Amino acid sequence: MEDKAIVISEDHYNALGVIRSLGEKKIPVILILTTKPGHTYTNKSKYVTEVIFTDHDQKKIIEEVKKLCKNQGRYFIFPLSDFSAMLIDQNYTLFDKNVVCPNMKGNMMIYQNKVNSKNLAIKCGMKSAKSMILKVSDYAKWSEFPAIIKPLISQEGVKSDITIVDNSQELVEALDKFRTRNYTRVLIEQYLAGKDEHMVEVLGCSFGENVFIAGIIKKIREYPMKRGSTSYAQIVQEHKDIEYETIKQFIKLSQYEGLFDMEFKYVDGRCYFIECNFRNGAPAYAFTLSGCNLPYNWILGKKIKN
Structure with a gap:
């Protein structure tokens, strides 16, 4: 049975990184774009075999996924925005058995609320502003x-x-x-400010009780400054005041399965939890280039688990 990927995303470089990560491993990629047709670029990737424009029409997105998955093959779904991640989570039970999708058993709305996520992080031993x-x-x-x-x-x-x-x-x-x-x-x-302040992202994937952490992105520059996207960063395996076990506990308690990206701010020798994105982190393609292909590893992990 051939493995295929369905990427649901806005026109964003996050999607391009996932498409490349999968395409380089010979996984055909079907792209559902929630951006209106126009001057888009993710659909121009050589690894995209089919593109479907849906805007943010929830019913259409679910119908398109169900229609695609009636064809031969095993389909792995990669929702890459908060909107599409929660949509798939709310509807994950509707898909056929040949469909594998990230989910939180329908409870993602709870932890997309930043206060609930902060409270869970504190329960797991993390600090928060x-x-x-x-x-x-x-x-x-x-x-x-x-x-x-x-x-x-x-x-x-x-x-x-x-x-x-x-x-x-x-x-x-x-x-x-x-x-x-x-x-x-x-x-x-x-707003946390002080000595050696910078943002930190921890990227990984979860297969239920098994949580894998690829590493840490230590941001050196962002654009726009203080609230923008990563423009220059370093991949590290350790960072002061980041404990992998507390992050794994957070993911397990949330009952989430899929790719994730947890953000912290480091200031005055301490890391403070900011939020957890229950989807692929935008800098993840840097890990692919360094030899750790998170989207492909999630496919492999789900196949082993199943």
């Missing part, structure tokens, strides 16, 4: 600065909405902007 859920009208309930404001659930906004504020006046102005974008609530956190 002070934070609270803030209604966009509750200016006076937060008084620690600098602070960072972000969507409580990633799907409720976009990464560019993340805002750093240095005082109460900037907080009022920022919350007003969030209100005009139809937010009713946000997550506000203490």
Whole structure:
């Protein structure tokens, strides 16, 4: 039975990295693009055998997956956005037995809420910055600065909405902007700053009770600065105040199976949990180039488990 991959993604370099990782291992890739047709680039990859444009039509995406998987072969699904990851999780029981997809047994909405993820991280022994859920009208309930404001659930906004504020006046102005974008609530956190501050990502994959960690991305530069994507980084196997066992415990307790990317901020000798992305991490192709192909390893691991 031939193995095939279905990648569900927006037009993003994360998708290109997964497509290359699989294509280089001779896995045919079918691409479901949730971006509208136009000036897209991921569908131009030589490893893409078929492309389907769906926008964010949830019903159409599920129907297309079910239709594709009626053909011969074993299909491994790679949702690469928070939207598609939760959609697949909510519908994973609808697919035929020849379909393998990442899931959290239908409970991903719980841990896509950043407060719930932070609480689980603390339970597992990780540190986390002070934070609270803030209604966009509750200016006076937060008084620690600098602070960072972000969507409580990633799907409720976009990464560019993340805002750093240095005082109460900037907080009022920022919350007003969030209100005009139809937010009713946000997550506000203490913005951690200090000696040798940098972002850290831990990438891996889970097969139920077995959790594999490929390594750590130590970010040296991001663009845009302080809230952007990795532009220069180093792969390391160890990092001060990162304990693999606490990360494995987090993944096991969440009951997640699939690729993951856990983010931390290092400051003043300590690492603080930021969030866990229940999907492939955007820098993962760097691991493929170094000899650890996470998307392909997940396929191999699922085949062994099954």
